[in-house]
Amino acid sequence: MPIQLSDASFTYPNGTPAVENVNLTIGDGERVAIVGQNGAGKTTTVKMMNGLLRPTSGTVSVDGELTADRSAADIAKSVGYVFQNPDDQIFxxxxxxxxxxxxxxxxxxxxxxxxxxxxxxxxxxxxxxxxxxxxxxxxxxxxxxxxxxxxxGECRYVILDEPTAGLDGRGLKLLNRMIDQLGADGIGVITITHDMRFVADTFDRVVAMAHRTVIADGDVHDVFADDSVMREAKLKRPEVSQLARDLGLSDTALRLGDVAALVP
Known part of the structure; x- marks a missing residue:
């Protein structure tokens, strides 16, 4: 069963809105990157997916059950969350x-x-x-x-919050190998990240957020090729993608292999 957010909004007790009317469905085994600038609503959105936060309006469901009706510990059996700073998690x-x-x-x-x-x-x-x-x-x-x-644990989804921060090349290779193994095991991976190269190299689907809601959701090539989305989300496409565009080779190439195949 998928993770499903239907018109999900979250407002802090002081009245500050964090997320407004997010509609999003993530199926089993999907690899999804949620991108956008700080304040776009990314972290709040993923925290609603595993019950760390409950929507103040709309609904979030996991395994077909509303998170509002389940404990965070119960939801965590299906949706695991890895914090950006390991010191916030390790004890x-x-x-x-x-x-x-x-x-x-x-x-x-x-x-x-x-x-x-x-x-x-x-x-x-x-x-x-x-x-x-x-x-x-x-x-x-x-x-x-x-x-x-x-x-x-035996979760079917793993949420990774800024997983590449602080990693060197060896760590990045290990991270990507791990994500590939999770995919082979049918486990979905959801990341929130500012690392667009990591997104381009590793993820199939991108959800772009701005103004506390989703502004684009689709194939990584299509989202990164959409100038209006990139501007609104205040994102820069990966260097390889920008190079391919500057050379007039392609608007959708994202990886070095893609660009090399286009060079006469």
């Missing part, structure tokens, strides 16, 4: 304990717990750090610890 005294927290909370048997922790550690490349305190690890490694703590 274990060692990486092993951090990854085992969820299996122990749900009282999984030892075999299942071991299998899920091993899988999460392998996917995130943190197997060598299991006995270390997360607070002693570099920021980039801590980000993968936070991701691993979510992947231990």
């Amino acid at each position: 274990g005294s060692d990486v092993q304990g951090e990854l085992e927290y969820m299996p122990k909370y749900y009282r999984w048997d030892a075999v299942k717990r071991t299998e899920r922790v091993k899988r999460a550690a392998m996917m995130t490349g943190i197997g060598h750090f299991m006995q270390l305190n997360p607070n002693d690890l570099p920021f980039a490694i801590k980000k993968f610890v936070a991701i691993g703590a979510i992947l231990v």
Whole structure:
């Protein structure tokens, strides 16, 4: 069952609107990037998807059930959320304990717990750090610890908040490999990010937000080629895409391979 937002709005208790009339459906296994400038409503939108925030009007449903009728802990079984700053999420005294927290909370048997922790550690490349305190690890490694703590669960969607921030080239390769594996497993990935190259290289669908609502939703090539959307969302297309346009090769090429194939 999809994640579905229907005319979903959120207003803070002081009367400040954060999101207004968002309509969005994300199906099983989709890879969706939500982009836009700060204040566009991205974070509020994804927090409504997993119950961290509840819409003040309209509805949000997961697995066909309204989030308003479920606890955040229950929704998190289906929709995992990885915070931008791992320090906002990590609390274990060692990486092993951090990854085992969820299996122990749900009282999984030892075999299942071991299998899920091993899988999460392998996917995130943190197997060598299991006995270390997360607070002693570099920021980039801590980000993968936070991701691993979510992947231990059996969620069908994973939300990644600015996942490329603080990562070097090796970390980016690991992140992309992990996202590919999640896709192969039928798990949907939703990211909010300012990294347009990451979006172009990794995601199939882009949701652009501005003025606290969705202004475009479609194929990554089409959205990035739409000048009016890019201007309204105050976004810049990836360097490769801009180069292809400047050279008169294509308005929709996004990746180096795309551009190379167009060069006579």
